[in-house]
Amino acid sequence: MRKKASAWLALALGVGMALSGCSSNSSSSDDAKQGSQKAGEKLEIFSWWTGAGEEDGLKALIKLFQEKHPDIEVENAAVAGGAGTNAKAVLASRMQGDDPPSTFQVHGGAELNEGWVAAGKMEPLNDLYEQEGWMDKFPEALIDMVSKDGNIYSVPVNIHRGNVLWYNKKVFADNGLQPPKTFDEFFEVADQLKAKGVTPLALGDKEPWTATHLFETVLLGTLGTDNYQKLWNGELSFDDPQVKQAVETFKKMLGYINEDHSSRNWQDAAQLVAEGKAAMYVMGDWAKGYFVNDLKLKVNEDFGYVPTPNTDGKFMVITDTFGLPKGVKNPDDVKKFLALLGSVEGQDAFNPLKGSIPARIDADPSKYDEYGKQTMEDFKNAELAPSLAHGSAAAEGFVTKVNQAINIFVTQKDVNSLIDTLVSAAAELKK
Amino acid sequence: MxxxxxxxxxxxxxxxxxxxxxxxxxxxxxxxxxxxxxxxLIFLFVYGFIGWTGYVSVSNWNSLVPDWSFAGLKNYQYLFQDFRFQADLRNTIVFTVLFIAVVIVLGQLLAILLDQKLRGESLFRNIFFFPMALSFVVTGVVWQWLFNPSTGVNLFLKPLGLDSKWYTDTTILGGFQWGKIEFGIPLAMIAVVVAAVWQMTGFAVAMYLAGLRAIPDEVREAARMDGATELQLYWKIILPLLRPITVSVIIIMAHISLKIFDLIYAMTGPGANFVTDVPGVYMFETTFRGNYYANGAAIAIVMLLSVAIFIVPYLISSRKGES
Structure with missing residues (x-):
């Protein structure tokens, strides 16, 4: 009898605990709501900015926003993981489950347009652009990258340049070399370095996008901006002889890389150049932040930079943007945040810390370092090209397939097989 | 729960x-x-979602916009013709076989040694069990450093004239063409097997030790009375008596190794030419990065079936044993 009674008691307790668990949850969130003056929703900012520099930039932005709008509660919902691999997975499941964050980081271009806009998950922001007078403050080509069918869907915060060749100044000076401007010069320099026992080109493709990144700069250098653009709207096929030539050049470059490339990520590969074990490195200009902040190197003293071969006057754009998802309960608060993101003040608070340049053309150059100033100048005059490896040129599905094909290519070096894969993946792209 | x-x-x-x-x-x-x-809850969240995954795997949902139209076995067809998935199957088979074999042999050996009533037994037991307390992610990160060809154990091995490329090696041992890939033992996988064995052997030791303790002393004494040598005693009597434990170890290790994700993801990633890729990693990337939801679901179903091959016969036989 007592046994039974205690069992019933246990059940009652269990149920009770489950219920009280729920109720304590809800009461605590009630408290949070009462805390903010508006009984509205939190402003949840979703990004993958958790690394050194970028996190500081984001925090500076949030601080600035809270000074202006103390009544809006902000939540920094950043998910760690290089190039947003994990964050994108979290975002995808939240968007599918109709639980979008208030605003989220997304690369301008196909990742936004072919992804979330095509899925009907984004609100147009044309009125915000009108109201803030942004139409002539961002380059036209950039606004095109965040627009689909005449509607603008996100606000670019920063610009990174993808086609940069970083080199170790000391290694180049010791061997009496000049940084290469063309592919021919590149291979000349590489041969001389190889003869001296220095790895000519660093690569860290533990995460395969780095190899794709190198490949896209070769594509841009071989095809030129116009033809490169035509690849993505289907006007130029991937079995074009020029693409084949680019693949051949890429293959030749792979003959000059470090042997342990597949055990390194992009930072580890940058380290090879910093230590002088390798001479050159093709990476976006977030590598500058890594050289300067993490490895304490000096721009133009320890390391130098030039556009990758044949891409002088061309600018591979990687832009982080933020938009307004459909179904958000506090769109006005989100727009206030987006307005700050797009303002000179916001961009100049964020970008010097992140190590990128502002997306606006009227920002204050004095806030940026030597590299930043020159890149801002280049950005104004260069032809802009969308990056494939970073999701601006084509949809994520295509990028995933290219990454796989490139990963196989780095080992097998089978030119025809890579081209075949690109052609069949592109067939899907046009649908 | x-x-x-x-x-x-x-x-x-x-x-x-x-x-x-x-x-x-x-x-x-x-x-x-x-x-x-x-x-x-189990019917809803386990079996319900297994059914749901099965349904997605025969749909056309391969973008951000759900498309529930029926695709038949198209997604499976795509997978089995895919270089990466074929490589994954090869890697899973090689990894599972090597991993289970080494864990069983090493687990029995260490358990028998521990069972010799030696001094400090509990210290050794704790040493062997300790890796079990870590997550596969931690193990992966640590062994990634240890096996890094330019900074890890090679610093000791190089002076001895050994210079292994470990998990960056793209060689396929005993390789022959099979479908689109070369079938054989990817050398890079050996580094991963070492890490997994390091983590899981302690578990096998614990199981075998419990098994050894359950064997009554009379059995040993009787064998010795009959003039059996120690070697014969273990080979002919003790090890056969441990066979039920081995079955349990195989079942438990097989479902870990067939579904392995975290260790590989933290340690090597897919690897050059997909020499260390496994279905779990492919499923994650294709579903959540490439937004190929139907393809991802198909991979998940293939993984489920591969685990079922081990688990279902075990469940059936253990149910028979009960009744």
């Missing part, structure tokens, strides 16, 4: 046997009340 599930299970197996049938006493109601939530 786990604890809720286990406690009432005992109640149902013992109570109805003890009582006469059909009369619903308070005990029955109580047992049902305890069981009902977990049964409902």
């Amino acid at each position: 786990e604890t809720v599930k286990i406690a009432p299970a005992k109640e149902t197996t013992t109570v109805p046997v003890a009582r006469k049938k059909r009369k619903w006493t308070a005990d029955h109601w109580l047992a049902t009340a305890f069981l009902a939530p977990s049964v409902v």
Whole structure:
């Protein structure tokens, strides 16, 4: 009898605990709501900015926003993981489950347009652009990258340049070399370095996008901006002889890389150049932040930079943007945040810390370092090209397939097989 | 969830046997009340979602916009013709076989050594069990450094003239063309097997040690009386007696190795030419990066079936044993 009674008691307790668990949850969130003056929703900012520099930039932005709008509660919902691999997975499941964050980081271009806009998950922001007078403050080509069918869907915060060749100044000076401007010069320099026992080109493709990144700069250098653009709207096929030539050049470059490339990520590969074990490195200009902040190197003293071969006057754009998802309960608060993101003040608070340049053309150059100033100048005059490896040129599905094909290519070096894969993946792209 | 599930299970197996049938006493109601939530939740969140995944795997949902139209076996067809998936199958088979074989051999050996009533036994036991307390992610990161060709154990091995490329090696041992890939033992996988063995052997040791302790001393004494040498004693008597333990070890290790994700993801990633890729990693990348939801679901179903090959016969035989 007592046994039974205690069992019933246990059940009652269990149920009770489950219920009280729920109720304590809800009461605590009630408290949070009462805390903010508006009984509205939190402003949840979703990004993958958790690394050194970028996190500081984001925090500076949030601080600035809270000074202006103390009544809006902000939540920094950043998910760690290089190039947003994990964050994108979290975002995808939240968007599918109709639980979008208030605003989220997304690369301008196909990742936004072919992804979330095509899925009907984004609100147009044309009125915000009108109201803030942004139409002539961002380059036209950039606004095109965040627009689909005449509607603008996100606000670019920063610009990174993808086609940069970083080199170790000391290694180049010791061997009496000049940084290469063309592919021919590149291979000349590489041969001389190889003869001296220095790895000519660093690569860290533990995460395969780095190899794709190198490949896209070769594509841009071989095809030129116009033809490169035509690849993505289907006007130029991937079995074009020029693409084949680019693949051949890429293959030749792979003959000059470090042997342990597949055990390194992009930072580890940058380290090879910093230590002088390798001479050159093709990476976006977030590598500058890594050289300067993490490895304490000096721009133009320890390391130098030039556009990758044949891409002088061309600018591979990687832009982080933020938009307004459909179904958000506090769109006005989100727009206030987006307005700050797009303002000179916001961009100049964020970008010097992140190590990128502002997306606006009227920002204050004095806030940026030597590299930043020159890149801002280049950005104004260069032809802009969308990056494939970073999701601006084509949809994520295509990028995933290219990454796989490139990963196989780095080992097998089978030119025809890579081209075949690109052609069949592109067939899907046009649908 | 786990604890809720286990406690009432005992109640149902013992109570109805003890009582006469059909009369619903308070005990029955109580047992049902305890069981009902977990049964409902399991059916909904386990079997329900298995069914859901199966449905997605035959749909056309390969973008951000769900498309529920029926695709037949198209996604499976794509997978089995895909270089990466074929490489994954090869890697899973090689990894599972090597991993289980080494864990069994090493587990038995260490358990027998520990069973020699040596001094400081508990210290050794703790040393062997300790890796079990870590997550595969930690193990992966540590072994990634140890096996890094330019900074890891090679610093010791290089002076000895050994210079292994470890997990960056793209060689396929004994390779022959099979479908689109070269079938054989990817050398890079060996580094991963070492890490997994390091983590899981302690578990096998614990199981075998328990098995050894359960063998009565009389058995050993009788064998010795009959003039069996120590070697014969272990080879002919003790090891055969441990066979049920080996079956359990295989079942447990197989479902770990067939579903492995975290260790590979943290340690090597897919690897050059996909020499260390496994279906779990491919599923994650294709679903959540490439937004190929139907393809990802198909990979998940293939993984489920591969685990079922091990688990279902075991469940059937253990049910027979009960009744």
